[in-house]
Amino acid sequence: MDITLKGAALAAFTVALTGTALAQSGSVDQAVGGYSFSEAAEEAEDTKDFHSNDGVLTFAIVTHTAGNGFFDPVYVGATVAGNMIGANVLLLGSESPTDDPAREIEILNQIINDPTIDGIIMTTPQVGAYDDIVRTAQQNGIPVATTNSYDPNLLDRNSISHTGQDASAAAIAGEALVQCLIDRGVESGSIILPNDTAMGNIEVNNRVTAAFNAIVAKLQENGMLENFQIDAGPENVGVSADMNDPANSIISLIESRGDVVGAFAGNNVFTPALASAVEQTGNTDTMCAYGFDLGPAQQDALRAGNLTGALGQQPFLQGFWPVMQLYLQIDRGISAANLDTRAQLVTQENVGEIGARFEN
Structure with missing residues (x-):
C-alpha cells in the first residue's frame, strides 16, 4: 500500500507517532532581550x-x-x-x-x-x-x-x-435617522431631541449635540435642510424634557408641534420614554425614532416598531x-x-x- 503524506498531514502523522510537534518555520520562543516568553507571561509573585x-x-x-x-x-x-x-x-x-x-x-x-x-x-x-x-x-x-x-x-x-x-458615536444615529426619512419619502416636518440638562450628565449632552450636528449635516448634504425644523434646544444639548416624567414630556413635545417625523433620545431614561410616546401618539412604524442603549425596554420597542433604531455601546x-x-x-x-x-x-x-x- 502506497501512502504519500505532505505538509500539515505529515506533521500531524509525526505527532501521532512520536507525541512531539515539529517546530514550525518562523516560530519564536525567546525574546530578543534573552528571556523566555513563558517565563515573562507568569504573574508576578507579589x-x-x-x-x-x-x-x-x-x-x-x-x-x-x-x-x-x-x-x-x-x-x-x-x-x-x-x-x-x-x-x-x-x-x-x-x-x-x-x-x-x-x-x-x-x-x-x-x-x-x-x-x-x-x-x-x-x-x-x-x-x-x-x-x-x-x-x-x-x-x-x-x-x-x-x-x-x-x-x-x-x-x-x-x-x-x-x-x-465617545459621545461622537451618537452621530451614527443622527445619520441613520435622516436615512430613515429619505427611505420613507418624508420631505418635511419637525425633528426633536429631548433631554433634561438638569441631570448634569455632560456625556448625554454631548451625545445630543453629536446627533444634532449629524442630522443637520446629512439633511444639508441631501438638499433637505430647509424643509425640516430640528429642535435640540438653544444650545443643541436637547430640547427641555422632564427626567421625572419623560414619556409625558415627549408626548407634549410631539403634540405641541403636530408634525414630528423624527426623534433622538440620548440615554436609557429618555429612550424607553420616546418609544412609549411614539406608541401613545399612534406613530408606531411611522416616526423615525432613534435612541440609546439596548436594555430589555429598548429591545421590546424595536421589535414592536416604536423605535426604529438604538445604539448599543458594548x-x-x-x-x-x-x-x-x-x-x-x-x-x-x-x-x-x-x-x-x-x-x-x-x-x-x-x-x-x-x-x-x-x-x-
Missing part, C-alpha cells in the same frame, strides 16, 4: 498581595444606576474578567432606575477606606464630583479606573484609564476591560490604556441577535 496583602485581588465596580438593567452586562463583563484572573469583584451601584450620582458617591465614600479593596472602577457622570474619591484612593495606594461615562476634568485624568463610548466591555486594566496596572505597570467601545446600530431587523450571551 501581585495577589497588592495593597490588602491577603492573597487575593479584590476590585469594586460602582455605577450610578443599577436599577434599570443597562449595567447588567457591565457587571457580567466584570465578573468574567475577575474569573479569568482569579480576582474578587464587588458589584455595587445606586439602586435607582434613573441616574443617581449622589448615591454612587455615597457608596464610593463607604468603600474607599476598606482595607480589603485593591482597586476601584467607577462611572463619572457628574463632572467635578469625583476628585475627592480619586485623591483619597491615591493616598490609600488604590488604583482607579473609570468606565461608561467620562469626566474630562477628573483629577489626574490622563493617568487614569477609561473604558467607554457595555460588556465596559465591565470587562476596566477589571483587566486594574490587573495590568498592578501586575505589569500598564496604566491609562483607554478603550473606546464605539457603537452598534440595532434595528428591528437585527434585534434578535442582541443579548444572546448577556453582552448587550
Whole structure:
C-alpha cells in the first residue's frame, strides 16, 4: 500500500507517532532581550498581595444606576474578567432606575477606606464630583479606573484609564435617522431631541449635540435642510424634557408641534420614554425614532416598531476591560490604556441577535 503524506498531514502523522510537534518555520520562543516568553507571561509573585496583602485581588465596580438593567452586562463583563484572573469583584451601584450620582458617591465614600479593596472602577457622570474619591484612593495606594461615562476634568485624568463610548458615536444615529426619512419619502416636518440638562450628565449632552450636528449635516448634504425644523434646544444639548416624567414630556413635545417625523433620545431614561410616546401618539412604524442603549425596554420597542433604531455601546466591555486594566496596572505597570467601545446600530431587523450571551 502506497501512502504519500505532505505538509500539515505529515506533521500531524509525526505527532501521532512520536507525541512531539515539529517546530514550525518562523516560530519564536525567546525574546530578543534573552528571556523566555513563558517565563515573562507568569504573574508576578507579589501581585495577589497588592495593597490588602491577603492573597487575593479584590476590585469594586460602582455605577450610578443599577436599577434599570443597562449595567447588567457591565457587571457580567466584570465578573468574567475577575474569573479569568482569579480576582474578587464587588458589584455595587445606586439602586435607582434613573441616574443617581449622589448615591454612587455615597457608596464610593463607604468603600474607599476598606482595607480589603485593591482597586476601584467607577462611572463619572457628574463632572467635578469625583476628585475627592480619586485623591483619597491615591493616598490609600488604590488604583482607579473609570468606565461608561467620562469626566474630562477628573483629577489626574490622563493617568487614569477609561473604558467607554465617545459621545461622537451618537452621530451614527443622527445619520441613520435622516436615512430613515429619505427611505420613507418624508420631505418635511419637525425633528426633536429631548433631554433634561438638569441631570448634569455632560456625556448625554454631548451625545445630543453629536446627533444634532449629524442630522443637520446629512439633511444639508441631501438638499433637505430647509424643509425640516430640528429642535435640540438653544444650545443643541436637547430640547427641555422632564427626567421625572419623560414619556409625558415627549408626548407634549410631539403634540405641541403636530408634525414630528423624527426623534433622538440620548440615554436609557429618555429612550424607553420616546418609544412609549411614539406608541401613545399612534406613530408606531411611522416616526423615525432613534435612541440609546439596548436594555430589555429598548429591545421590546424595536421589535414592536416604536423605535426604529438604538445604539448599543458594548457595555460588556465596559465591565470587562476596566477589571483587566486594574490587573495590568498592578501586575505589569500598564496604566491609562483607554478603550473606546464605539457603537452598534440595532434595528428591528437585527434585534434578535442582541443579548444572546448577556453582552448587550
